[in-house]
Amino acid sequence: MAIQYFTATSVDGFIADPEHSLSWLLSRNVDAEAPMSYQGFIQSVGALVMGASTYRWLLEHEGAEAPWPYDVPCWVFSHHGLQARPGDIRFVQGSVATVHREMAAVAGERNIWVVGGGDLAGQFADAGLLDEVWVQYAPVALGAGAPLLPRRLELSLIEVARNADFACVRYGVVKES
């Protein structure tokens, strides 16, 4: 079981533009059958976790009436009330270590997906709980926006692939021994 931060980003490391838009991302081509696709990745995921901004973005982008896109339980870190929606969604506060124990019990042999944002992934890394970073680089520079991973974090390259418009890179997180 691995804890994986899987995300799309601009060439220059932003996961959302300054207007919190993903229009620069959603216009790209991606191949579900090609290497390192989301569809391949999600099959091994048994639990997911996201920050409040990511959750709000999903709500606003897809609409509160849209079906929740995930089949596995989702933990949402939030310090303030977020609009609920149907689905196995668990609003939590506190440390990532505590929440991780809950998630791991549910995920079992499957992986945990840190959906975002970057700081939440950083908190998992700070706690020594992040195992992998999967980055899908979209062909655009944004120049500003929400950062991919606002930490200094040593990685090791596992895999590089092209998937349609995306350069896909998979890293292991080098843990301090």
Add this chain to the structure above:
Amino acid sequence: MAIQYFTATSVDGFIADPEHSLSWLLSRNVDAEAPMSYQGFIQSVGALVMGASTYRWLLEHEGAEAPWPYDVPCWVFSHHGLQARPGDIRFVQGSVATVHREMAAVAGERNIWVVGGGDLAGQFADAGLLDEVWVQYAPVALGAGAPLLPRRLELSLIEVARNADFACVRYGVVKES
């Protein structure tokens, strides 16, 4: 003849860390014979251009006594006096368009390499003069530092390769028609 911004960067889009260090980069393995290597790239370069910070970094990192590492003429944008060193180094001011004309005359059929920094590459893009971006991602997140390309710039993916520790990606710049 193409104008190419070729640079190494962190996974999150920084070309130098907040202390202007490249220690996070120079410790990595790279294979001169593997795809998208610097050694392959430089063979087609007929002129290069860099900003004052990049020049100063080279001076400080390699030492003023070290031989200048480039065989082809180098233009350095600078608004203040920089220490000269042996080599075909031309200190210039003014617009990138003007300097580009000088460089193109010298480079002839060969390419122009925009060495850095990110804003100089952005100025070439602003002027419609940047053709390609080659990014070598080192396996580390820095979280802060000098930005890869502080612009909103549409790209198209040309090539993806692994070279030892690096994920190497080559982009075309999509020009407004």
